[in-house]
Amino acid sequence: MWDERFGTKEYLFGTEPASFLRDNVGLVPPGARTLCIAEGEGRNAVFLAGLGCQVTAFDASAVGLDKARKLAGARGVQLALHHATIEEWDWSQPFDLVVGVFIQFVGPEGRTALFDGIRRALGPGGRLMLHGYTPEQVALGTGGPGRRENMYTQDMLRDSFADLQVLRLASYEKVLREGTGHSGRSALIDFIADAPA
Numbered sequence: 001m002w003d004e005r006f007g008t009k010e011y012l013f014g015t016e017p018a019s020f021l022r023d024n025v026g027l028v029p030p031g032a033r034t035l036c037i038a039e040g041e042g043r044n045a046v047f048l049a050g051l052g053c054q055v056t057a058f059d060a061s062a063v064g065l066d067k068a069r070k071l072a073g074a075r076g077v078q079l080a081l082h083h084a085t086i087e088e089w090d091w092s093q094p095f096d097l098v099v100g101v102f103i104q105f106v107g108p109e110g111r112t113a114l115f116d117g118i119r120r121a122l123g124p125g126g127r128l129m130l131h132g133y134t135p136e137q138v139a140l141g142t143g144g145p146g147r148r149e150n151m152y153t154q155d156m157l158r159d160s161f162a163d164l165q166v167l168r169l170a171s172y173e174k175v176l177r178e179g180t181g182h183s184g185r186s187a188l189i190d191f192i193a194d195a196p197a
């Protein structure tokens with residue numbers, strides 16, 4: 001399905017990063033060894049590499065990864081790109097920064113395993129930057145999987161990453177212009193938190 005969605009010349013979510021990353025750029029640790037989860041066409045990975053992060057990114061879509069490779073080439077940055085699913089990824093490799101932007105293809109049945117993997121990928125003092133939709137997004141219909149149970153709430157994120165020190169946890173509405181894939185008034189949630197050193 002994602003290969004088909006990405007099978008156009010245009011970038012479905014645009015070539016600029018999620019506004020979440022731009023808005024919180026001051027919280028991107030300089031030079032961080034960074035993991036971008038399910039990074040699709042590479043817009044966030046390329047932005048972070050441009051800031052000086054050493055970026056590893058993976059995605060289940062080979063078509064998305066090809067576009068990520070092209071975007072990195074056009075912007076003159078290096079990415080380590082891997083064709084893998086969240087189930088296949090080796091979460092034991094530690095990172096200074098783990099980034100998950102709109103990875104809500106995962107429902108309640110897979111979320112515990114995914115969040116456990118993310119937690120394992122955070123090295124000592126590692127930072128998590130997670131961004132997605134709240135359940136209110138389903139009524140807005142401007143992006144995302146359309147399943148309330150896939151969305152995040154503040155309580156869910158606080159409880160799932162209970163040992164992290166929270167730097168930002170906020171849910172809000174905002175008009176997004178991120179390609180045709182995420183376009184219009186959106187119900188969003190940001191979570192930025194640090195693992196113990």
Ligand SMILES: C[S@@+](CC[C@H](N)C(=O)[O-])C[C@H]1O[C@@H](n2cnc3c(N)ncnc32)[C@H](O)[C@@H]1O
Pocket residue numbers: 002003013018037038039040041042043044058059060061064084085086087100101102103105
């Ligand atoms: C909404 S897109 C977000 C892409 C990117 N994070 C961004 O913000 O532009 C969701 C991504 O999840 C990927 N994906 C779907 N199922 C996956 C899985 N089981 N493992 C890894 N990636 C998956 C898709 O290929 C797609 O790139």
